[in-house]
Amino acid sequence: MPELPEVETIRRGLQDYILKKKIKQIDILCEKSFIGQPCVGTVENIRRFGKALVLDLDNSNSLMIHLRMTGQLIYDGKERYAAGHPSDNFTDHLPNKQTRVILHFEDGTLFFNDQRKFGFIKIIPTDQVKDEPFIGKLAKEPWEMSPSEFYQKLQKHPKSCIKAVILDQTVICGLGNIYADESLFAAGIHPLKKAGLLSQEEAKRLLEEARKVMDKSIASGGSTMATYVRADGSRGDYLEKFAQVFRREGKPCLKCGSKIIKIKVAGRGTHICPTCQKDFSKEAHD
DNA sequence: CTAGGATCCTGTCAGC
């Protein structure tokens, strides 16, 4: 669920609440959601690697947090700061049914909620964070990758459709289902197009559009809304203002007016404008 | 090695 812009938003937001604060106690409500031996300490640093957050403690251990599809982090102190998988329970009384881990701080509480239990918190020695399998394999983020480097990477998966390739965090890091669809639409590329058939120009355009949609999202605090604190429980839905195609099936394309359609690509729901994104997936390799 | 599909888990929603 949370993709790079959301996790970056969470990272920045949490800095205001838990940086330099001591974790006094950790409650594990779901064994599956916590890997390793829990240990307490002061949060010295909050880092992000792709869609993963890492809290470095002052005891040479770090907490890696991956929200996967339905994870949420909700800090409850003098005020509430909630981010991650969007849902109405951001204003719930906590812990709730989906709370998996609770980090107790001196002056507040951080709840890790996760409906589907795909996410986790994992203890890693700080000096081994880069060796952690997931983190170690991550490719560069769009801003650090040159167009030619991106193009070269696409050539390594010539027969996979481009959407599957840009969702692969070892090819390019940070895109998830929303930003993959939005980037492909912005670049005018059909998600089923074979990665090996993209021209250098198309690869460059796709990379630049990926940067743009994620920059825009980060600037607005992530499409899932970072500060969901309203007392009336109302949900700001930035996704609705932001998305050109995602969850807009049946609605008119904002560029050409054609109806946005939803198809399945790489096992994921995929939104396209059939006019702006021509299907060359049947095109043969020469 | 690659590519595609199943899988982990809980909840919601559309369709009968």
Added chain:
DNA sequence: TGCTGACAGGATCCTA
């Protein structure tokens, strides 16, 4: 109403 299957903002494992 109750059941059933499809699907979900991710990543890994298994198979051919």
